[in-house]
Amino acid sequence: MPTIRIAAALIxxxxxxxxxxxxxxxxxxxxxGGKIEDGEDALxxxxxxxxxxxxxxxxxEEPRYLGRYSAPAANEPHFIVEADIYHIRVxxxxxxxxxxxxxLWVSHAEALAMPLALLTxxxxxxxxxxxxxLRLPSMPRFPS
Numbered sequence: 055m056p057t058i059r060i061a062a063a064l065i066x067x068x069x070x071x072x073x074x075x076x077x078x079x080x081x082x083x084x085x086x087g088g089k090i091e092d093g094e095d096a097l098x099x100x101x102x103x104x105x106x107x108x109x110x111x112x113x114x115e116e117p118r119y120l121g122r123y124s125a126p127a128a129n130e131p132h133f134i135v136e137a138d139i140y141h142i143r144v145x146x147x148x149x150x151x152x153x154x155x156x157x158l159w160v161s162h163a164e165a166l167a168m169p170l171a172l173l174t175x176x177x178x179x180x181x182x183x184x185x186x187x188l189r190l191p192s193m194p195r196f197p198s
Contacts, residue, residue, distance in 0.1 A: 058127055060137045061100035062087030063117060064178050064185075065110075067145055071159045072182055074168070075107065075148070078155040082128040084171040085178055086110070086148075086157070087137070096138035108157055109149030110142075117142045120181055128171035135173055141185060 062085040065073040074083040088103035090096055100117065104110040117140035127133040148157035160168070165179060 055126075055132055055134045057124075057134045057136050058130065059090045059096075060087055060135055061090055061096040061103065061140070062137045062173075062178075063100060063104060063140050063142050064120065064182055065142045065144060065146070066182060066185060067143065067159065071161055072165055072179075073108075073146070073148060074158055074160060074165060074170075074174070075150075075154050076156040077129060077153045080129050080155075081169050082171040082174075083156075083158070083165075083168050084128060084174045085137075085139070086154070090138075097140070100138075100140055106152045107150075107154045108146070109151060110144070110146050112142060112144065123173060123177040125171070125173035125176060128173070137173055137177075139178060139181065141181075143185075 064085055075086045076083050086104055086107050087100055090099040120139045120141050122136060122138050124134055124136045127135040150157050
């Protein structure tokens with residue numbers, strides 16, 4: 055089957071929620087990101103796609119590379135999607151743009167109950183379970 059190369063972000067927040075998006079006219083939720091254009095590297099494509107789709111621009115601190123994963127494409131029958139997946143932990147209110155109709159912050163359990171792209175369900179959600187949410191240090195307790 056023909057392959058589509060993409061860059062996508064596993065975006066989570068300090069509480070461990072995931073940011074999932076759904077493209078206009080489709081039913082499947084997935085990670086924000088998109089196709090890598092000719093002459094573009096995966097990280098540049100990711101930066102461009104996140105700004106175009108959800109209005110997210112991040113600091114010079116680079117996203118963490120998690121690996122390259124493949125699955126049948128959700129919205130393009132008879133294609134395989136090959137994704138370079140990056141992790142970004144951020145607090146962000148998504149501004150749906152371009153082809154994105156819906157963007158939601160959800161818990162892992164909520165995500166499992168949603169219609170998900172195969173790449174998200176089989177590869178990204180298991181990866182997300184390996185990432186530790188930021189834990190705020192506990193404050194010392196003083197006797198009252």
